[in-house]
Amino acid sequence: MFFHIFISRLKINIRNKDAILWSLVFSLALGTLFYFAFNSIYKNAKSTTIKVAVVENDATSGYMDLSSSLSDLKYEDGSKILDIKKVDYDAAIELLNKDEDDKDRVSGIIDLRDIEDVKLEVKETGTAQSVLASVVSVYRQYISIIVETIKKDPSNISNVISEFENEAASLVESKSLSGDNKDPYVTYFYSLITMMSVMACMAGVIVPESCQANQSDVGARVDVSSVGRMTYELAGLLSAAIIQVSITIIGLFYYTKILKVNFGGDENLVFLTAVLSTILGISLGFFVGHIGRLSQKARENILMIFVVAGGFLSGLMVANMKILVEMKAPIVNRINPSAVITDAFYALNMYGVSDRYYHAVAYIVGLSIIFITGGLIMSRRKSYASL
Amino acid sequence: MSQTVVEINNLVKRYKELIALDNFSLKIEEGEVFGLLGPNGSGKTTTINCLLSLLSYDKGEVKVFGEAMKPDRLDLKARIGVVSQNVAVFNELTVYENVDFFCGLYIKDKKLKKQYVNEALEFVDIMDFKNFYPKKLSGGLLRRLNIACGIAHKPELIIFDEPTVAVDPQSRNRILEGIAELNKNGATIIYTSHYMEEVEQLCNRVLIMDKGKMIACGTSDELRRMIKNSESVVVNIKRLDESVIEDIKKLNHVYDVRYMNDILTIKCSGGKHNITHVVEYFAERQLNYDRIYSELPTLNDVFLEITGKELRDKE
Ligand SMILES: Nc1ncnc2c1ncn2[C@@H]1O[C@H](COP(=O)(O)OP(=O)(O)OP(=O)(O)O)[C@@H](O)[C@H]1O
Ligand SMILES: [Mg+2]
Numbered sequence: 092m093f094f095h096i097f098i099s100r101l102k103i104n105i106r107n108k109d110a111i112l113w114s115l116v117f118s119l120a121l122g123t124l125f126y127f128a129f130n131s132i133y134k135n136a137k138s139t140t141i142k143v144a145v146v147e148n149d150a151t152s153g154y155m156d157l158s159s160s161l162s163d164l165k166y167e168d169g170s171k172i173l174d175i176k177k178v179d180y181d182a183a184i185e186l187l188n189k190d191e192d193d194k195d196r197v198s199g200i201i202d203l204r205d206i207e208d209v210k211l212e213v214k215e216t217g218t219a220q221s222v223l224a225s226v227v228s229v230y231r232q233y234i235s236i237i238v239e240t241i242k243k244d245p246s247n248i249s250n251v252i253s254e255f256e257n258e259a260a261s262l263v264e265s266k267s268l269s270g271d272n273k274d275p276y277v278t279y280f281y282s283l284i285t286m287m288s289v290m291a292c293m294a295g296v297i298v299p300e301s302c303q304a305n306q307s308d309v310g311a312r313v314d315v316s317s318v319g320r321m322t323y324e325l326a327g328l329l330s331a332a333i334i335q336v337s338i339t340i341i342g343l344f345y346y347t348k349i350l351k352v353n354f355g356g357d358e359n360l361v362f363l364t365a366v367l368s369t370i371l372g373i374s375l376g377f378f379v380g381h382i383g384r385l386s387q388k389a390r391e392n393i394l395m396i397f398v399v400a401g402g403f404l405s406g407l408m409v410a411n412m413k414i415l416v417e418m419k420a421p422i423v424n425r426i427n428p429s430a431v432i433t434d435a436f437y438a439l440n441m442y443g444v445s446d447r448y449y450h451a452v453a454y455i456v457g458l459s460i461i462f463i464t465g466g467l468i469m470s471r472r473k474s475y476a477s478l
Numbered sequence: 479m480s481q482t483v484v485e486i487n488n489l490v491k492r493y494k495e496l497i498a499l500d501n502f503s504l505k506i507e508e509g510e511v512f513g514l515l516g517p518n519g520s521g522k523t524t525t526i527n528c529l530l531s532l533l534s535y536d537k538g539e540v541k542v543f544g545e546a547m548k549p550d551r552l553d554l555k556a557r558i559g560v561v562s563q564n565v566a567v568f569n570e571l572t573v574y575e576n577v578d579f580f581c582g583l584y585i586k587d588k589k590l591k592k593q594y595v596n597e598a599l600e601f602v603d604i605m606d607f608k609n610f611y612p613k614k615l616s617g618g619l620l621r622r623l624n625i626a627c628g629i630a631h632k633p634e635l636i637i638f639d640e641p642t643v644a645v646d647p648q649s650r651n652r653i654l655e656g657i658a659e660l661n662k663n664g665a666t667i668i669y670t671s672h673y674m675e676e677v678e679q680l681c682n683r684v685l686i687m688d689k690g691k692m693i694a695c696g697t698s699d700e701l702r703r704m705i706k707n708s709e710s711v712v713v714n715i716k717r718l719d720e721s722v723i724e725d726i727k728k729l730n731h732v733y734d735v736r737y738m739n740d741i742l743t744i745k746c747s748g749g750k751h752n753i754t755h756v757v758e759y760f761a762e763r764q765l766n767y768d769r770i771y772s773e774l775p776t777l778n779d780v781f782l783e784i785t786g787k788e789l790r791d792k793e
Contacts, residue, residue, distance in 0.1 A: 095582040099571065106570040301568075304532045308566035312627065315530045316583040317556035472549040474534035477493055478527060 096326035118342035144183035288368035291335040295376025298327040368432040374462035381469035405430035489538035500690040513681030514670040521690040522670040559633030574608040584631035598630035618649035674777035706747040713742040715767040
């Protein structure tokens, strides 16, 4: 029975070519647009050597040549990541404040005067600064190991330093390619995937339509049949999910294989996150499809609010919006599907496979389960006051 | 002893202010073809939907196969087939796939399902169109597909809600013959319509309803006997004197005379030679007429006499 309904619903959904075509065109066309609009910016930023001022004091520079390990960092293609100028702090500030086209201008200052507290100073945000930030964050961790090693086993110091160089280089590589949240290029693709995922709600909202007597004529026919409501709905949900997930995967393949967008980190996890997000979108639609006595149009309008307003609040259109929401009304970030999905991609992008990522994914899955269960509870067989 | 298939007692259904069913009751026995006759908006579809538990109601009870009908009585629903007033099929599925889909909601066994689907397609005679999509079908064919979807699982009780609306006479006859055949094969039928000719031709028993109330119920003959009209004499005649109408009114058994659009309708109660009396009168007055004939009362007359209005607008 389940299989019979599932196959039929799948046929119906596939033959609804318009909806599928639209989603695909939307996903591929926007991806292409982003590619042409932002790719060149990103290419230039890819393996440029970043000018940076390093401030040391006599104590630290005497300790060991800390800055030389920084200047030895290299991209995969062999070019240097950092072009270091050793100056004192005042001179460094001067270099930082120079005009943009001045060849002596530096993107940031790495302050090594206090070895226990390495500081990074930047004036603006961009790819170069984000690369610096990642270098410094790795550098900080290793400094403490270096200090420790020097105390206990000075002979091992060169090993520790080369380990640091590998680690920093690989991190920088992925940073400069994927960027962190401030690199517009990949962020645009994450936003696109998020939006596409939430848009899948439009496929979820029509699942109940064909088995609810008050929503359609075929709904009445299915309603008077002897098939269980839950069986019917779950079969419909599964068929909708398969189609939407396929659309998502086709889009992702296009981004990664044709446009060669490098999402950084584990690509499989990007796929997994996108698939789960799509299911969350469908679940949202499924839930709204069961609320009260609304016309299909009204339901679609509610969902558009989720897509657009939810997208806005999660910072898809205005950066920092999500942080603002987090401060004023954190609950919105917990239940807004766009925010929950953005969270997962952000975590994956910034921290890789980490607790924060697992947490975000758990939220996506949990919210999906809540929406589907809620929908199923509302869908239990009943008589309607009016058809 | 025949089983009661449907029993509705004192059903009240309100849509906000409007009372769609007003203490409505009916009882249908196994093997009957039961006609539910009423003008547009009289509550036929509402009755059907309450019977199926699609609609909630304010008062009363509905029993199907002797048991209380509830939305979750899937076992009872399995024994019912519904041919809805609105065509309810998937536009994305072909004729065959549609019937297969709905049949598959009842029949699990694949081989049996296939057999049933083919039988249903044969039955409504749309085998030639089995790979067509509904959008490509004419209105009549679409209606037939709608019927096939409702009956493929061979239900014991089949409900037809105005299945012949907007169907050409040829298709309509096929549909009516088909319904009679389903009944012969053992199904109990509920048939709603506002075409009294169909109901008279098809149904053993008829319930006439108006404004959510039953106004009469019985076999066609019983219903006709309930009214005093037993014969209408109709004369096609151009120009007629007012005095003629007065004279005819005075004839034996005549209780109502109307003259409209060159047609004189004389309603008579009982009596054997009504038409002869009229013919004689016209001969006496030396009046010429085009045609004169006698009509037996129809359910329309029954309706007209009880409610004072026509069952449906003249087309
Ligand atoms: N959903 C609804 N909301 C409000 N009133 C309704 C609704 N459905 C039907 N009605 C009203 O209830 C009454 C009975 O309608 P119903 O559809 O049962 O009539 P019907 O006999 O089937 O008519 P038809 O021959 O046109 O199909 C009508 O007056 C109709 O306007
Ligand atoms: Mg009706």
